[in-house]
Structure formats: C-alpha cells, structure tokens
Amino acid sequence: VREGGKTDNNTNNKDTVHLHLRLDHQVQFGDHVVLLGSTKELGSWKTNVPLNWTQNGWVRDFHFKGGDHLQFKFIIVNQDGTLLWEAGDNRVLNLPATGTFQTVATWNTTHQILELLPFNEQQQQHSYDHDSNNLGDNNHDKEAVTASPPPPPSEAGSSPFVGEWQGKSISFMQSNEHQSHEAQRTWDTSGLQGLPLKLVQGDQSARNWWRKVPLCYL
CATH class of the missing domain: 2.60.40.10 (Immunoglobulins)
Structure with missing residues (x-):
C-alpha cells in the first residue's frame, strides 16, 4: 500500500x-x-x-x-x-x-x-x-x-435569513400602547383646507383602523 x-x-x-x-x-x-x-x-x-x-x-x-x-x-x-x-x-x-x-x-x-x-x-x-x-x-x-459523510439537513447550518437577522425580538402592542404612540405624534395641518384638512383631522381622531375606513368615502 x-x-x-x-x-x-x-x-x-x-x-x-x-x-x-x-x-x-x-x-x-x-x-x-x-x-x-x-x-x-x-x-x-x-x-x-x-x-x-x-x-x-x-x-x-x-x-x-x-x-x-x-x-x-x-x-x-x-x-x-x-x-x-x-x-x-x-x-x-x-x-x-x-x-x-x-x-x-x-x-x-x-x-x-x-x-x-x-x-x-x-x-x-x-x-x-x-x-x-x-x-x-x-x-x-x-x-x-x-x-466524513455529509451532515444531515438539520445540521447543515441555519438559513441565511436567520443568521443575518439583527433586529429585536418580535413583540405585540396592546391597544393602549397604540393610543400612546398616536398621542405622541405631531400633526401639522398648516396650509390644509377643505377635503384634505378633513382627511387629516379624521385620521387623527380615529384610533382604530376600522374607524379610518369611512374616511375613504369622503
């Protein structure tokens, strides 16, 4: 040999x-x-x-x-x-x-x-x-x-997406958290009048997405 x-x-x-x-x-x-x-x-x-x-x-x-x-x-x-x-x-x-x-x-x-x-x-x-x-x-x-034999798929490494993800863990917001974020917004309506002004004001006062739907029919 x-x-x-x-x-x-x-x-x-x-x-x-x-x-x-x-x-x-x-x-x-x-x-x-x-x-x-x-x-x-x-x-x-x-x-x-x-x-x-x-x-x-x-x-x-x-x-x-x-x-x-x-x-x-x-x-x-x-x-x-x-x-x-x-x-x-x-x-x-x-x-x-x-x-x-x-x-x-x-x-x-x-x-x-x-x-x-x-x-x-x-x-x-x-x-x-x-x-x-x-x-x-x-x-x-x-x-x-x-x-050595090739590794089975489960050991061949994680997917590129998982390996590259650098964001924070996912969390779900409660309804009051949405309201808190909405309240912190600054709404600048200067220069608006008529229908555009009504749309912005309606969006500002509507706290839920389903309350914003009627604005589409203005």
Missing part, C-alpha cells in the same frame, strides 16, 4: 493480490470507520487503518502477498474518540495466489463468507482517483482523519 491510501499501479507482479475492500455501511456525521487486522497492511493488530467514505460505504484498496490468510475487524470511531467494534469472531479471508479482486462486507456479520469478485482496470483507476482525492498525503501507518 502506498502512502495516503494509494495503491501501486503495477498489479501484474507475481504472487501479488490487489484487493478493493468495501464496507456497505453508513455512520453518524462526524464518525468514521477503520479496520484492524493480522497483516502489516491491516495494521498488525496495532495500528488502525482508516477507510474512505463514499456514498456506497467505506472503502480502501490493498496489495497483499498472494496466498495470505487475513483476519480483521471493522471499527467505528465515534466523534468523541470512543471505539465500537464489530461483534463476533474475527473476519477471515484466504487470498488466492495472484489477481485483482473486490469484496463487499456488511457491518456486524463477521460470520459472512467474503466473496472475491473480479475488479477490472477501469474500476481500479476510479478507486485510485477517489482515494487520492480523499486522503491526500496522509500516511496509512498513522490513523488519519478521513472523509
């Missing part, structure tokens, strides 16, 4: 098995998935090996020595750092002498027999590009912060 989760392009070496491993499972936002196993590529039961998040689950590509006998388990690393191991016995996978394969596992089914399916060059390149984008220069021998 190359640095940053990348795999070597030369998959035609004798006694080499390229394996694309996918865990068909999703976790809460902020959590991520690692695995720990028996071989050096799987952390030698000492160093967690991070997987990359995709919409189809958590993935990683490996190169193993042909004929290797693998034992491993998936682990969910919660946002607070606590670990959730798969229940049951270790997963077991016996590799052939050579070839390029993919396999899919489901969470907590450690008794599952992992089926090795052909993995063609186009799929391999797509996986290689995806790993490059997700991990960058992270070292696989150190547990790195991996890509």
Whole structure:
C-alpha cells in the first residue's frame, strides 16, 4: 500500500493480490470507520487503518502477498474518540495466489463468507482517483482523519435569513400602547383646507383602523 491510501499501479507482479475492500455501511456525521487486522497492511493488530467514505460505504484498496490468510475487524470511531467494534469472531479471508479482486462486507456479520469478485482496470483507476482525492498525503501507518459523510439537513447550518437577522425580538402592542404612540405624534395641518384638512383631522381622531375606513368615502 502506498502512502495516503494509494495503491501501486503495477498489479501484474507475481504472487501479488490487489484487493478493493468495501464496507456497505453508513455512520453518524462526524464518525468514521477503520479496520484492524493480522497483516502489516491491516495494521498488525496495532495500528488502525482508516477507510474512505463514499456514498456506497467505506472503502480502501490493498496489495497483499498472494496466498495470505487475513483476519480483521471493522471499527467505528465515534466523534468523541470512543471505539465500537464489530461483534463476533474475527473476519477471515484466504487470498488466492495472484489477481485483482473486490469484496463487499456488511457491518456486524463477521460470520459472512467474503466473496472475491473480479475488479477490472477501469474500476481500479476510479478507486485510485477517489482515494487520492480523499486522503491526500496522509500516511496509512498513522490513523488519519478521513472523509466524513455529509451532515444531515438539520445540521447543515441555519438559513441565511436567520443568521443575518439583527433586529429585536418580535413583540405585540396592546391597544393602549397604540393610543400612546398616536398621542405622541405631531400633526401639522398648516396650509390644509377643505377635503384634505378633513382627511387629516379624521385620521387623527380615529384610533382604530376600522374607524379610518369611512374616511375613504369622503
């Protein structure tokens, strides 16, 4: 396995098995998935090996020595750092002498027999590009912060309107408060006469909107 989760392009070496491993499972936002196993590529039961998040689950590509006998388990690393191991016995996978394969596992089914399916060059390149984008220069021998699933809509942030609102909280005025505000107004009727003057005087004396309606018919 190359640095940053990348795999070597030369998959035609004798006694080499390229394996694309996918865990068909999703976790809460902020959590991520690692695995720990028996071989050096799987952390030698000492160093967690991070997987990359995709919409189809958590993935990683490996190169193993042909004929290797693998034992491993998936682990969910919660946002607070606590670990959730798969229940049951270790997963077991016996590799052939050579070839390029993919396999899919489901969470907590450690008794599952992992089926090795052909993995063609186009799929391999797509996986290689995806790993490059997700991990960058992270070292696989150190547990790195991996890509996390996108937050659910409720956690994706408040609306721009709510975030930008700077006004005071809404309050409803009582009728006497309206009258108080009306009384504080200054009514300048200088220069008015006839119908305009009657409209202003009517508006001044009408304390409620429904009392102002008849003014429209003057």
